[in-house]
Amino acid sequence: MLFAGPKAAFAHAELERTVPEPNTKYEQSPKEIELAFNEAIEAKVGSLEVLDDKSRRVTDADPKTSADHKSLTLALPKLGEGVYTVSYAIVSADGHPISGSYVFVVGNPPQGVDAAAFDPHKELGHEGHGVSTQLTTNEFIIYAVRALYYAALLWTAGLMIWPLLARKRGAVLPGIQKKWERIALQTLLVAVLLYVFVHAREILKGYPTSDYGKLFLETAIGKEWIALIALSLAGFALVRLHPVARTLWAAAILAVEAWSGHAAVFSPKSASVLFDFVHLASAAVWVGGLTLLFLLWRQDRKEAGRFAVLFSRAALLSLMLLVLSGVGLTLLFLPKLSYLFYTSWGTLLLIKTGLVVLVLGVGGTLHMRIRRGDLPTAPLLRADAALMALIIVVAALFTYVSPLPANEPVTYHQMGDKMHLSFRVTPNKAGVNELTVKVWLPDAVGAAKSAELRLFSLDRKELGPIDVPLKTFEDTELTDFEGFVKTAYHAEGPYIPFAGRWQAEIRVRDKDDNESVQTVEFRNY
Incomplete structure (x- = not known):
């Protein structure tokens, strides 16, 4: 009776159809996500969610199951241009869990911003120039000139x-x-x-x-x-x-x-440029007013006291706007505040923040003296001027450094007695990439029968894997090894939907269906 039972009793539900389809570009936002399975699934168990290119859920709505329990739908809000990830984890009626992820694109999303976006050589068609992401001593002249420029501009x-x-x-x-x-x-x-x-x-x-x-x-x-x-x-x-x-x-x-500079690169551009303008204008009011107060204090103490009343109010307002616009720019520039610890830009911003806190202390003390009717003191004015100079120098440095780390291409190669494996991702950023897998098997084994590539998000481990459809291609690079036969696979598309830490799982089968599995961890920003 056991062996005579229907074969379906031993099968599990499989995903038969998806809307939108995986790895497809759509001009308009789809109205819903639909996953159709060949068998019934549990109606109240599992999840279906859609993530944007910042790995944020686009809707908190609950998915709905069809009357025959064979399909799952999720209504979507109107999606803007971007790369989106569909992630599902369901349980079939026989209790078997099924999970996975796939990617689709809406419109023509802008390219992801990384350190390469701050390279003016690209506009000139120059190649081979690195982007400044770390400070070096041989750039002293550039930094000195930038400090002079920013000081003169604000002054x-x-x-x-x-x-x-x-x-x-x-x-x-x-x-x-x-x-x-x-x-x-x-x-x-x-x-x-x-x-x-x-x-x-x-x-x-x-x-x-x-x-x-x-x-x-x-x-x-x-x-x-x-x-x-x-x-x-x-x-x-x-x-x-x-x-x-x-x-x-x-x-x-x-x-x-x-x-110009960083503000012109990030989106929305109008917000970043506005924040930058408010930041510069606030700094200019503070620098110019402090200069006039210092000159007046040296020439006419009484008039300096009267001007100090106006300056202290304007300075405190300017510093508040500096802080707010600086926070706004930081949130626009950085996907996460943890990025402050990845580059010299973040280090310098933290230093600048500390200096601004000191300025607020000095400015507050100056403001309290003036409210009591006292004249500004030389130590307070000198301290304010010294902190102002330090902030300008730091600003000159960190506006030359990229806020974001450089995304280096993934170039992995592993030698072995039974298999050599090469894995490459270029340019390695959220969005469209080229993914290449090369396999060398011993001559006695023969060429690889197949290779599968799956990507797992290490930051969102609850998401299912993203299957990358590899196709064989003729590789012209001189990467042959004596005694081994090479098979090369390639895929191009938006298979890395958002920045973060990733694990590539590569499964290689020979002609006898013997399988070898290799994992490679990488990250992008």
């Missing part, structure tokens, strides 16, 4: 803003402003020219001088440099105009700086 913009903020605030202040605005503009022009010269020379190191025209006229960074030089020269004509005109000039030159 000049702040001095041009304060005439509007401090109108009719004494007889001594206008004379100080008139004298130091021109000095600041001269300093800014020199700093901008040095800044452009040093960075252009660094970018075109080893390339012909004819590429300078291409750099300045055909790249985003070159056009921004031209705008900086033009605005620096225009400042000399505007310095005599109404304070509103000077403030608009300061806003324009800060906007040019906000539009």
Whole structure:
């Protein structure tokens, strides 16, 4: 009776159809996920979820089972462009667990951002240049020039803003402003020219001088440099105009700086550029106001005391905006706060944060003295100025360093008596990648019969594996080993849907169906 029973009694439910289909690109967001099985599944056991490219669930809705219990559906909200992962874990009616994951794409999602996004050589078609993710001593000149540039930019913009903020605030202040605005503009022009010269020379190191025209006229960074030089020269004509005109000039030159660098790379671009502009403008108000307070304190203590009331309020507001915009930029730049510990950018940001905390302490003490009617003291002003200088230096350093680690291609190779195995992932980032598996088996065994590749998320271990459909191809690389026969497999597609730690499981079968299993762990950011 046991052997005469129906064969289906020994079978398990298998996934027969999926909507959307695995590894498929859709122009519009699908309305639902549907998984159809060949047998009934338990209605109240298991899970079905969809994750975005940050491994976040796109909906908290519960899946529904069909009347015959053979399909599972999950209603979806309207999905934006991106790479999505469908993960399921169900139990068939006979009690057998089934799990898996697959990927589909909606629209044309932007490429994942990593350290490579901060390489201006790409716009020029240059290859072979690394991206600065760690600090090195031989970059001292670049950092010194950047510190000078940022100091001059914030100082000049702040001095041009304060005439509007401090109108009719004494007889001594206008004379100080008139004298130091021109000095600041001269300093800014020199700093901008040095800044452009040093960075252009660094970018075109080893390339012909004819590429300078291409750099300045055909790249985003070159056009921004031209705008900086033009605005620096225009400042000399505007310095005599109404304070509103000077403030608009300061806003324009800060906007040019906000539009370049890291803020221009991350999405949403409007939010990152806005945060960067608020950050720079707040710093400029603080730097310019502190400069005027220090100059007034040396020339007229009473007028310095009156100006200090206005400055202390503006400085505290500026510092609060600095903190809020800095937090906003950090959250936009980094997928997780743990990334602060992966690069020098994070280390420098932590140092800058500590300095800002000290500035808040000094500024709070200064504000309390002024509220009591006391004059600012020299030690407090010097401490504030020293912390300001340190923050500018740190900002000059970490705006040159990539916020994100560099994603290195996966290049794994293992030699063995029974099998050599090579596994490669390029460019190794969330989204579309090329995955290559090469297998060498002894001549006596013969060529591999098949190879299977499955990817497991080590950060989300509850997710099922992602099956990568490998296809054989003719490999032209000179990677033959005497006494072994090679078989090469290849796949290209969005099989790595989100950044994190991954494990590749490679199963190789020979012509006699003997199986060898190799696992490779890798990560991307």
